[in-house]
Amino acid sequence: MVTVATFKRGLGNGLHVTWELAKVTVPIYIAITILSHTPVLPWIADFCNPLMRLVGLPGEASLALIMGYTINLYGAIGVVLSLDLTHKQITIIASMLLLSHCLFLEAAVAKKTGVKVSGLVLTRLLLSVASGVLINWLY
Amino acid sequence: MSMVLILKESVTGALLSVLQIAAFVIPILLFIEILRDINILDRFSSFCSPLVRIFQMPKEACLPLLAGLIFGIAYGAGVIIQSVREGHLSLRDIYIINTFLIICHSIIEDTILFVAIGANIWLILFPRIIGAVVVCYIISHIYKPVEVSVVPIPGQTQSSDRPASTN
Numbered sequence: 001m002v003t004v005a006t007f008k009r010g011l012g013n014g015l016h017v018t019w020e021l022a023k024v025t026v027p028i029y030i031a032i033t034i035l036s037h038t039p040v041l042p043w044i045a046d047f048c049n050p051l052m053r054l055v056g057l058p059g060e061a062s063l064a065l066i067m068g069y070t071i072n073l074y075g076a077i078g079v080v081l082s083l084d085l086t087h088k089q090i091t092i093i094a095s096m097l098l099l100s101h102c103l104f105l106e107a108a109v110a111k112k113t114g115v116k117v118s119g120l121v122l123t124r125l126l127l128s129v130a131s132g133v134l135i136n137w138l139y
Numbered sequence: 140m141s142m143v144l145i146l147k148e149s150v151t152g153a154l155l156s157v158l159q160i161a162a163f164v165i166p167i168l169l170f171i172e173i174l175r176d177i178n179i180l181d182r183f184s185s186f187c188s189p190l191v192r193i194f195q196m197p198k199e200a201c202l203p204l205l206a207g208l209i210f211g212i213a214y215g216a217g218v219i220i221q222s223v224r225e226g227h228l229s230l231r232d233i234y235i236i237n238t239f240l241i242i243c244h245s246i247i248e249d250t251i252l253f254v255a256i257g258a259n260i261w262l263i264l265f266p267r268i269i270g271a272v273v274v275c276y277i278i279s280h281i282y283k284p285v286e287v288s289v290v291p292i293p294g295q296t297q298s299s300d301r302p303a304s305t306n
Contacts, residue, residue, distance in 0.1 A: 001178045001243045010172035014165030021160060026153040026170075033149035034142075073252060080256060081156045082149070087257055094253035095263045099218060099242060105294045109212050113219045114230070123274055127242060131266040139262070 021074045028078030032063070036082070055087055055096065055132030068097040069125075070104065092135045100128035156256070163255035166249070171210065171247055180205050184214035194235050194279040207240035209247060215240045221304075231282055235275050243271035 035041040046057030052059050060083050068076030076097050080090060103124065107117040180202060187201040194200075203222055207215020222228050228236070246267065254260050273290055 001152045002173055006176045007169065008173050010169030013167065013172065014161070014168040017164050017168060018161040019263055020153075021164070022157045023254075025157060025160075026150075026199040029153035029156065030149045033152070034145060037145055047176070073249065077160070077252060077256060078153075082171070086165065087259070090253070090257045091262050094256075094258035095266050097251055098253065098263055098267055106230045106241060110241050113216050113223070113237055115234050115237045117237075117241075120238055123238070123240060127266070127274070131270070135262055135266070139183055 021077070024072070025074065027079035028067070028075050029082045032060075032079055032082035036060075038121035054136075056092055057128070057132070058083070058085075061085070061089070061093055064093055065096060068101045069128075072102050072105075073097060076101070088136075090137050091139065092132050093133055096128045096132040099131055100124040114117035145152055145261045160252065160255040163251050166253045167247060174209060177233055179209065195277050195284050196232045196235060196279075197227060200232050202241060203236050207236075210245070212240050212244040215244060229285070234282065235279055239271045241274045243267040243276060244276070266293055287294075 033042070033051055041060055044045065047059065048060035048062035052062055061080070064076045064079035064083070076093075080093055085093070101119055107121050110120060111117050155163070171192070183205050186203045188198045191198060191200045193202065199222055203215050203218040206218040215236075219233060223233065223235055246264065250260065252266055253263055
């Protein structure tokens with residue numbers, strides 16, 4: 001039944017997620033913005049460009065993918081926000097990240113239910129790249 | 140550009156972005172809590188049974204699938220463990236449910252995060268759902284359900300397909 005408690009809990013969860021997001025997103029956004037004014041970010045971008053071109057993203061966006069795959073979506077969002085991406089590029093990276101994120105943590109959760117997870121992780125990564133290529137091609 | 144100016148601009152940019160995301164996330168999480176309190180899982184169970192049937196799973200697979208899909212993978216895993224204890228799911232069912240959920244979970248909350256920063260909702264929602272359905276469909280055909288034998292095998296009360304113990 002929906003009561004006042006429902007609203008309290010819902011708002012509480014909302015504020016909690018916003019806080020968790022801010023804690024990760026804000027420092028990463030600032031760090032990447034500063035890095036973009038140093039030679040470091042262009043260097044990473046050049047290095048990753050050939051691979052990232054497959055999914056229609058600039059080389060810098062590789063940082064968002066790495067952050068999302070290993071740590072969490074909030075870190076990845078911090079990177080995405082700090083880069084100047086187009087609507088299409090945000091959609092591509094969002095789809096890639098949604099299919100594949102927090103790989104270690106979520107694999108550990110799945111493992112608790114008693115299944116082997118290495119195949120699942122590989123499947124996620126393949127789907128992630130496939131969706132990137134596909135949206136880049138179709139959009 | 141001076142370092143101070145860069146810092147100032149990035150702090151304002153970051154905080155504005157967080158506010159923008161909060162404007163989407165807070166109402167959506169409130170909505171999810173309302174879904175929880177109107178017992179959406181029970182209401183949707185019947186709606187979900189055709190989906191589990193194409194994967195040749197029992198209707199008991201619906202609850203963990205829906206739980207993970209709406210409330211997140213951790214919640215889904217909790218429900219899976221509970222269902223296994225009650226003996227409703229085989230190892231095959233658990234594998235397929237996990238595959239589905241690891242590809243496609245918390246679809247309301249995760250999707251809205253990226254919609255808030257400007258992604259196209261349909262193009263980020265459909266690849267996940269289609270990906271999960273296709274992969275699970277393939278697995279369900281490779282990994283056939285074990286036929287339940289009519290005559291019980293002596294000395295073996297439980298099908299070997301079921302996990303001996305959980306945790």
